[in-house]
Amino acid sequence: MSTRSDFFNRRAVIVLAGGLIAASGLLASPCPASAQAAPQPVRIGIVGAGNIGGTIGGLWAKAGHEVMLSSRHPEELKDLVEALGPKARAGSPAEAIAFGDVVLIAVPYKAYPQLAQDHGASLKSKVVIDAGNATPARDGEVYGEVQADGIAAVSAKYLNGAKVVRAFNAANYKVFAKNAHRQGGRMAIPIAGDDPAALAIASQLVKDAGFDPVEVGPLAKADSFAMGSPGFGLDLNAEESRARLGVTR
Template sequence: MSTRSDSLNRRSALLLGGCLVAASGLLAARIPASAQPASQPARIGIVGAGNIGSTIGGLWAKAGHEVMMSSRHPEELKGLVEGLGPKAKAGSPAEAIAFGDVVLIAVPYKAYPQLAQDHAAALKGKVVIDAGNATQARDGEVYGEVQANGIAAVSAKYLNGAKVVRAFNAANYKVFAKNAHREGGRMAIPIAGDDPAALAIAAQLVKDAGFEPVEVGPLAKADGFAMGSPGFGLDLTAEESRARFGVAR
């Protein structure tokens, strides 16, 4: 008899496999090509229902994806999910991780060690979009790790086994809310990761949220747009962003 874990693994494998099909049909079976509802939308678990989680989650819900917002007290998210529309629901972090073909991590960076302790097995093999930033005043010892080793290495440590893509961490949530689907050249979102299929999925979800992804390179390159770096807080078009990070189209 198939186990629940087997089912989740099969679903993740099907999603990842879709990325390797024809470029013209990237993720057509799972993710819409534009910010319009799709017949087979992606399921996205969002760990953290604060400013970034609710902003990006709301954009995905409006694009037709199914999202599960989560916190340790999901009953407190009733008003939030009602405001995001019928594609949104609430759950615990464990439920959101199990729900999602893709998982967005949007919690304070000091929570990453506990996140790893509680959910490492469930996150293994998942496409994880990591939107966290480390700040000295809030994140204590983990901030020290980031200063010593870089945020890419520290995220890889605590999200070990996941297919990590750094994205949606290079600006304040208010910037995202203001610029989603803007006219006259979409705002660029730098992304970095080591898994090509995960990068393709993250890039499509960036587009669905109303932005233009700019693939900066492997995960180590994410240090170049972390909070406190010269690449943080830039409101650029994709062309400007590629020039800034020195990457080709």
């Protein structure tokens, strides 16, 4: 796998996407399983260690990926990372961003302007999975921006230069924890983004967490499953989700 510095160009992102897909057996191979290379884990930096970050980070760690959860006080995450097992560690937000080949943003939406100011340069060209939601009671002026422009446009503004994929924002963390790897039809996770390679990476990580990704379309389509939209809060399988969201492919 390429070094982390190599991920600052599109070609390396495409290589990572291909590696993830191949590792999960989505590409046909004439070689027997015993002759194929073992899957390589992906490093995932998680900005935020609350309900979403801890839940999804734990699912990725269980799947074999290396995760770094972050906080301004990483020493306070000791019990959490110990509970998630040897694939998890703690760090500062800057350390998590530097660590991750992929970065999950899981902080309150009101923190996005400060996130952009402090870490925008480090996030440029990274694959960024954006799980944030804006709420009126908590997020103040930034919520007003979302109401005026849509969450896809506001995320693109504050995560400018990153390869943004909206995912893991369309339900409560308790729903994710309950339904990961469920039997009888996995829960669908709608995702949207403008970069095909980043979408491929996010899709595979959704699968690794125990769900079925439903690619809704470009980033602007993320408004169709944002909080407050008809596509939010649905516990559906992939076929049902595509029908509800009007996805034809």
